[in-house]
Amino acid sequence: MDGQERARREEFLKTQEPLRRNAFRIIKAMLDWCNQTPGSKHFVDEMLHSIFFLGKVNNAPYTPESIVGNEEILDNLKEKYPGPFKFYSTQLPRRSPFSCVMDMVVMHNGQEKEDQIKQTLKDLINGLEERFLVSSTICVSQKSNNSVRHYGVSMSTSGPNPGKIVIAASCFSRWDDYVAGAVMTYYPDKVKKSYFDGTIKIPNNVRCQAFNLREGDAMPPCRSCGNLFGLHTTETRQWPYGNCAEAESLSELLKKEEEVKNQARPTSPTCTPENTQKAKESALKQLQNVLNMVRFKTWDKDFYNPKTE
Known part of the structure; x- marks a missing residue:
């Protein structure tokens, strides 16, 4: 690979990094909501699988380990949510990750709290970069x-x-x-x-x-x-x-x-x-x-x- 090609490749990889950063922020937010919302663990489980799948098929592929990054959080996720790690490379998600986020927020706030639901999602999105997983x-x-x-x-x-x-x-x-x-x-x-x-x-x-x-x-x-x-x-x-x-x-x-x-x-x-x-x-x-x-x-x-x- 010549110098120009290497530089192009490095520049391209930089443009893909928001996927990893957004994924980590979304996962952390979902874990926080899950701790406050009984009966919501399946939303975290499904979201993790969907994120890991999209990481795998991304133009610059990311493994679950590279997405999560933090070893302590990674070990905790593997223990509590083994399914996404096991099946992200053989099964397709039923929906995109943010759909799981939305369901979590609806359950957390109550379906009748429309303005609150929209505001909660807006607050989350404003802390994320554009394009990936949003x-x-x-x-x-x-x-x-x-x-x-x-x-x-x-x-x-x-x-x-x-x-x-x-x-x-x-x-x-x-x-x-x-x-x-x-x-x-x-x-x-x-x-x-x-x-x-x-x-x-x-x-x-x-x-x-x-x-x-x-x-x-x-x-x-x-x-x-x-x-x-x-x-x-x-x-x-x-x-x-x-x-x-x-x-x-x-x-x-x-x-x-x-x-x-x-x-x-x-x-x-x-x-x-x-x-x-x-x-x-x-x-x-x-x-x-x-x-x-x-x-x-x-x-x-x-x-x-x-x-x-």
Whole structure:
């Protein structure tokens, strides 16, 4: 390696260091919340696995040991949370790390404390560097004004490949089948499938509002969310389908609110069981391709299950 190439490589590695620093700060915050929130250990467990996986597939790979750094904390984590260390190189996460952080904060504060939840996440984010492991938006969905709030955050992945992996994993293992079907209508690109349309229409009286986590401002749905969920928007910008906070938030709503789910069901004649299966097989094939691209060739076809209390 010549001097110029070495200098370029060193400069590139510096740009990746925020992943390690952010991971350590997030882990410490989650351990603190876990100590104050009974029944929340599984959020820490799942978050660790997701972070370790993203460290492994990062352009500059990081091991769990290099992410945690501190030997005392590392030994403690290995003892209390052995699963993430054992499975980060063979199983896929069901969601991105910040989704676990959000669930912890919701449990810690109570789902009705919306402003407090947003402020807690904002305070955490303001101590983190941009890009790595940090969600930019949160979404709140409600059946009606006084009903339970269902939260979601945008993908806290960096770069197109990790995003594609976690979006597909969420479709297969975590999201409500209607949300998964809508996302798979376009996955992995921003092009609608000719043979399958699983998009849905959320009723107009359902609240689905996204907010910028750093600034706190309300945000309109992007064009992708308009296409997926029938949300009214004048935005023209398209994010990768499934990347936005609306996907997770509406998924949680549809899992709990049967009446809303019935009203939102996909109506396209192409949304048949056969075509749904074909879209799933296509998404699985694309997922496998992306895993090969990031040199993750040890997937055992399982998605990580965190240890419960």
